[in-house]
């Protein structure tokens with residue numbers, strides 16, 4: 201594709217995202233490229249790269265367009281990025297040439313926008329802090345409450361690109377053997393710093409098409425998510441409940457620490473998500489897991505009250521810790537979403553806690569960076585349920601490195617740990 205044709209596709213992709221504002225950008229992009237199979241890998245990367253640049257600079261670009269009194273449209277956003285980022289060899293007039301597959305020629309207003317933006321950079325001293333940090337205005341005080349003086353640095357780290365991490369599946373291989381198998385297929389990885397099973401892929405490489413991946417030697421899982429599973433300390437022979445299992449990302453890791461022995465139940469309220477687990481469990485060679493769809497009024501939970509050694513609640517959350525992957529999510533997030541989620545998290549925690557046996561361990565996790573969903577949620581839970589207390593299992597147990605869990609809680613962030621943002625609290629049921 202020519203640079204102009206790529207630009208045109210980027211405008212179309214942003215339009216597609218705007219048409220379905222509640223659908224995650226990567227899901228829209230996947231459908232977009234599936235419907236346009238003629239777009240090759242290199243072009244796809246270039247188009248996505250441009251669009252993700254726009255998502256990462258959304259508030260900056262909107263600020264500039266507002267200054268220029270130009271309505272925010274996909275075309276105006278792309279044009280503003282071209283002028284402000286100055287990464288293209290061709291001029292805006294050359295790119296918007298109106299030729300075949302290129303975007304239509306610039307009109308008078310757009311030429312005026314180019315003239316207005318020329319020589320300017322993305323940043324401007326009059327931008328508010330929320331614009332500079334690319335977060336909704338309402339969220340900034342909450343982020344400050346969580347990070348204090350570190351907010352700007354933490355958010356800057358979240359504006360970067362996410363890493364691609366794999367978990368070596370010890371049910372089938374060792375980390376070293378998985379690394380070699382991947383290298384033989386041209387995928388270069390290095391050991392992760394914190395997770396004892398993690399392999400970090402150098403750059404963006406097509407891991408899922410490798411024989412090593414198809415054979416279940418590795419699973420795609422952020423290093424932080426691997427550490428959440430480690431904190432559960434699920435051991436061979438235990439009865440383990442993954443209460444919000446989704447497509448079983450953490451179930452898979454726990455089945456591995458259990459060495460396929462004992463029993464693990466993957467629950468969720470979403471049938472499609474649980475369905476997504478089937479293929480992954482099979483590929484990973486997991487034999488000790490069953491799936492259970494939670495339905496309101498279901499007697500399943502009542503019958504199993506107090507029977508599990510470990511209960512993991514990987515709660516639905518704002519996903520604010522995954523902004524590196526989903527820069528669009530920070531723009532979609534509304535205060536009412538957060539408030540609804542906080543209520544849901546408390547309710548799920550209370551329900552799941554009843555399934556744990558006395559002496560067992562309840563682990564609560566989110567991929568959120570907000571105190572409201574994390575420390576505050578746990579403080580309120582412990583107050584409501586005095587039989588539970590925070591506990592710090594000995595380092596090394598379950599594969600957990602030393603020093604990450606402090607007073608039973610672990611907060612990971614891209615800035616501090618090079619992982620997605622995750623929170624984990626480990627609690628013991630004392631009675």
Ligand SMILES: C[S@@+](CC[C@H](N)C(=O)[O-])C[C@H]1O[C@@H](n2cnc3c(N)ncnc32)[C@H](O)[C@@H]1O
Nearest residue numbers: 444445446448449450468469470473514515516
């Ligand atoms: C953060 S995701 C889980 C991700 C998954 N554990 C993994 O590692 O891939 C949260 C999950 O909670 C589920 N969920 C939402 N409400 C729930 C409820 N009331 N009870 C149990 N699960 C719920 C959602 O369907 C979603 O799959």
